[in-house]
Amino acid sequence: xxxxWQRVSLLLAGTATAGYKQWLPNTNFENAANWEEGRVPCAxxxxxxxxxxxxxxxxxxxxxxxxxxxxxxGEFILASGAGFAxxxxxxxxxxxxxxxxxxxxxxxxxxxxxxxxxxxQQDGRLFAVDEERVPCRYDDVIxxxxxxxxxxxxxxxxMIHLRSISLMGQTFTSTATLxxxxxxxxxPLQFHGNSTFQVxxxxxxxxxxxxxxxxxxxxxxxxxxxxxxxxxxxxxxxxGHCCGVCGAMVCLExxxxxxxxxxxxxxxxxxxxxxxxxxxxxxISKVHKAQSFLGVALRxxxxxxxxxxxxxxxxxxxxxxxxQLATDILGDIAQHGNA
Numbered sequence: 001x002x003x004x005w006q007r008v009s010l011l012l013a014g015t016a017t018a019g020y021k022q023w024l025p026n027t028n029f030e031n032a033a034n035w036e037e038g039r040v041p042c043a044x045x046x047x048x049x050x051x052x053x054x055x056x057x058x059x060x061x062x063x064x065x066x067x068x069x070x071x072x073x074g075e076f077i078l079a080s081g082a083g084f085a086x087x088x089x090x091x092x093x094x095x096x097x098x099x100x101x102x103x104x105x106x107x108x109x110x111x112x113x114x115x116x117x118x119x120x121q122q123d124g125r126l127f128a129v130d131e132e133r134v135p136c137r138y139d140d141v142i143x144x145x146x147x148x149x150x151x152x153x154x155x156x157x158x159m160i161h162l163r164s165i166s167l168m169g170q171t172f173t174s175t176a177t178l179x180x181x182x183x184x185x186x187x188p189l190q191f192h193g194n195s196t197f198q199v200x201x202x203x204x205x206x207x208x209x210x211x212x213x214x215x216x217x218x219x220x221x222x223x224x225x226x227x228x229x230x231x232x233x234x235x236x237x238x239x240g241h242c243c244g245v246c247g248a249m250v251c252l253e254x255x256x257x258x259x260x261x262x263x264x265x266x267x268x269x270x271x272x273x274x275x276x277x278x279x280x281x282x283x284i285s286k287v288h289k290a291q292s293f294l295g296v297a298l299r300x301x302x303x304x305x306x307x308x309x310x311x312x313x314x315x316x317x318x319x320x321x322x323x324q325l326a327t328d329i330l331g332d333i334a335q336h337g338n339a
Contacts, residue, residue: 042095131240173201247322
């Protein structure tokens with residue numbers, strides 16, 4: 001059951017249960033975005049990999065090469081039939097006269113950058129606050145097969161907790177089975193930083209949901225983030241989110257028999273499916289509610305269910321639909337909260 005916690009913010013101004021999150025960037029040779037020139041090198045190009053940059057590069061096909069300067073520490077992972085051969089000087093269709101082709105620096109790609117992760121199998125009406133866009137402790141992480149990558153895993157915790165992780169087509173569901181991979185030659189080229197992985201294979205054990213667990217790295221998640229100017233005069237700042245939003249936020253206390261998945265489904269079926277809320281998006285998850293001590297914002301050990309509602313309208317039209325939905329949710333709790 002649920003009841004309103006303290007007050008509800010109705011300023012007109014994804015979830016932490018297990019999910020699949022896929023890493024988006026790759027360091028594949030054939031990915032044009034990896035080259036400063038915005039194209040895959042031609043046979044007559046001089047290919048440059050910076051000598052002091054560590055790299056893992058997946059190669060899907062066969063390439064003729066005139067000159068190639070390699071890094072001091074790196075690897076090429078060759079798909080079946082892939083490789084390099086000396087360019088014989090013959091005409092190469094679509095290839096201009098030889099120039100330099102430089103591979104981009106990938107050292108700055110951070111595990112805790114929300115923009116570099118893609119949730120899979122998520123309802124389009126749901127979104128996640130920024131801390132939960134990065135893999136949470138009970139999430140399944142996927143690095144797409146037949147891709148290479150380089151990820152900075154610096155963390156305030158020194159340990160990144162996951163349910164499972166898929167690397168190079170292999171899925172690991174325990175720290176013990178992952179250990180041989182991390183001790184192999186590729187892992188130091190793919191992951192760098194002060195953290196390692198703890199993989200449990202376990203789902204969230206609490207039907208009321210589990211806190212994501214990324215709060216300690218919130219400063220990394222929000223680092224360098226350019227927040228858009230809110231259209232409303234008093235934007236809300238949800239817990240775990242980097243930017244202010246225009247809409248509504250509801251925080252709810254719950255009893256031990258509360259089921260987060262069932263309640264999320266209820267909100268979708270009862271409210272988000274209504275025509276008047278077609279443009280409203282919702283984030284709902286368990287978080288540690290905010291409190292302050294001597295003017296410093298802290299998070300308490302008491303969890304609450306945070307519901308964030310925003311709508312797709314722009315300018316002065318942003319917010320009313322989300323505000324009305326929050327009012328309807330409170331009315332539903334008043335009438336059916338014990339259910």
